[in-house]
Amino acid sequence: MQMQATVFFASKPISSATPRVLRVKSQYTPAISTRTDQSMASKWAQKTIVLPPHRRGCHLITPKIVKEIEQDLSGFKCGLAHFFIQHTSASLTINENYDSDVRDDTETFLNKIVPEGRSAPWKHTMEGPDDMPAHIKSSMFGCQLTVPITDGHLNIGTWQGIWLCEHRDHATARKVVVTLNGV
Template identity: 75%
Template sequence: MQSAATAPALATPVFLSLTLPTAASASARPRRAARATVRCELAAAAASSAAAAPAAPGSVAAPRWAQRTVVIPPQRRGCHIITHKIMHAIRSDLSEFKCGLAHLFLHHTSASLTLNENYDPDVQIDTETFLNRVVPEGPSAPWRHTIEGPDDMPAHIKSSMFGCALTIPITDGRLNMGTWQGIWLCEHRDDPTPRTIVITLNGI
């Protein structure tokens, strides 16, 4: 009898199949065509062509990494969609990935990153209104840390509320976000500065 310790390694491909959402909303947004189902595969032993040498049993595609640093110019206080700036910076690297993750990390404690509405700009305005109501600012606020002005401590709190990092799936050379999702940079200071974002791509 063959023991479990000597059993041959499995060479069956492992795959993740997922269907992207369609714009089947009752809102006034324009409808977008349905996207086809896409598949990320971790092939155990697949040749890229008939002439390619077969992979060793049980092997998987070697992971790849890429990293870019993006500097966003100063933005006024509020929420800003920066998807196109991010895509411009990573487009050439992103196309090399079949399946993976994109990690965005913001180098600041008075701004934040989040995923939200990419269609109606009122959502950005309303989000800024919410933040300003939830986190008080001015002479009556209870904050002790006011070295850089009355918006100093509120900016730190808002940064922690939304966070400084995002992780987005990569599928077939693109960021696999929802139809109405965009990458936001939220600027929480009245006197903004350039904001640095490190983007790390990992996958196959």
């Protein structure tokens, strides 16, 4: 009886996107078909990943993250993966996964935009000159990411990767809570 209510509220499939001319040179992403799963309960899985200390700067961590969750990811046909770093002086962002110069240049930008040391106007200095800038950078890039899951994998673009941005000079280990939800 209750299952009938479920069926009643089940969504109609999303109509396929109208085909369009798509010009994306040297990229390939498999076509994502429309999917609507009506008869199964959503699954949840949650774990905390501990990343060892990284030097100040931007770091590609997709392989580490995927290694920790791939077995579980494989059980989801459609869903969302949420990543949450439990710290206020590091951040998570998604950006280019290929040329490490992009990560170095991003660190250069952050240091240029957020004053540090004698020229900085900060009141909060008791934890070192790099601490207040780290807090600001943390809010600029954010502490959380949500990524679609499709057919058992993170459905990110060909050139996208997950970055850990470490904003402290002498970093500690960083904890990331991963929550998977889907069908």
